[in-house]
Amino acid sequence: MQTGTADLIVYLIEPSQVQTRVISSMLGQLGVRHVERFENAAAMFEKLAIQPPSLVISALYLPDMVGTELVQRLRADPTTLHTPFILVSSETRPQVLDPVRQSGVCGILPKPFTEAQLHTALRATLDYLDADASIDVDVADLETLKVLIVDDSVSARKFIRRVLENLGIGHFLEAENGKEAVVVLAEAMVDLVVTDYNMPEMDGKALVDYIRQKSWQNSVPILMVTSESDEGRLAAIEEAGVSGICDKPFEPKTVQALLSRILHAA
Numbered sequence: 001m002q003t004g005t006a007d008l009i010v011y012l013i014e015p016s017q018v019q020t021r022v023i024s025s026m027l028g029q030l031g032v033r034h035v036e037r038f039e040n041a042a043a044m045f046e047k048l049a050i051q052p053p054s055l056v057i058s059a060l061y062l063p064d065m066v067g068t069e070l071v072q073r074l075r076a077d078p079t080t081l082h083t084p085f086i087l088v089s090s091e092t093r094p095q096v097l098d099p100v101r102q103s104g105v106c107g108i109l110p111k112p113f114t115e116a117q118l119h120t121a122l123r124a125t126l127d128y129l130d131a132d133a134s135i136d137v138d139v140a141d142l143e144t145l146k147v148l149i150v151d152d153s154v155s156a157r158k159f160i161r162r163v164l165e166n167l168g169i170g171h172f173l174e175a176e177n178g179k180e181a182v183v184v185l186a187e188a189m190v191d192l193v194v195t196d197y198n199m200p201e202m203d204g205k206a207l208v209d210y211i212r213q214k215s216w217q218n219s220v221p222i223l224m225v226t227s228e229s230d231e232g233r234l235a236a237i238e239e240a241g242v243s244g245i246c247d248k249p250f251e252p253k254t255v256q257a258l259l260s261r262i263l264h265a266a
Contacts, residue, residue: 005031005122011048013038013058023057023088026118040064053083055125060089071103075155082162084125088113101227104159105249120251127252130166142168149174150181150195150207160194160225163252167259178202178210185215197226208240221262225250
């Protein structure tokens with residue numbers, strides 16, 4: 001049975017009582033009934049060991065750690081590896097927010113944010129938790145599709161894999177960067193490549209160029225999942241021949257729609 005907002009148990013880590021009231025009120029208006037507030041990360045982790053939440057929402061700057069460290073700690077523990085996470089922050093610097101994006105999150109909300117923005121993040125959370133969000137694809141049996149996930153972040157690869165598994169895809173290969181992906185593609189046939197843009201050794205743009213120009217699998221669909229915001233670079237990616245581009249963090253429904261279009265066209 002699909003999870004709804006009323007079923008969510010939300011742990012909110014927010015030092016400010018005013019901000020807590022604002023966020024809790026918005027969550028309530030969107031149908032969330034269970035919100036427990038913590039002033040710091042330590043208190044949240046102590047409760048988490050007793051009762052795991054459905055979703056963790058956290059400010060970036062906490063009394064005992066930053067939100068980046070918090071989500072990385074969640075991802076390092078097998079029991080909380082797949083716990084959805086939403087960051088709330090007034091930060092806009094990429095060097096601060098990119099580690100959070102790379103950890104696999106359901107949303108990064110600005111401070112202040114609107115109810116519509118919170119609704120979008122909650123919808124992404126519910127989609128992420130939905131273990132039966134299959135795509136209506138007639139041209140292929142999703143369970144037999146083989147997908148290559150390319151990302152230098154282990155957490156990001158696991159997050160993407162979880163979303164794709166929820167859609168019904170069952171076979172995966174992984175690579176940490178474009179250079180490793182080239183080796184994989186030389187040895188194994190795949191039905192789809194999902195790749196990050198910013199990676200060491202060989203980035204996503206170079207990987208797309210290689211696949212389209214040199215690989216024996218030059219027609220394989222490629223989905224780029226990236227936090228890149230430079231319009232010039234994004235335009236170059238599109239010109240290189242990607243089948244679709246998706247923001248990081250992304251909404252699973254967006255990936256579902258892109259994959260449905262890509263696989264129907266394949």
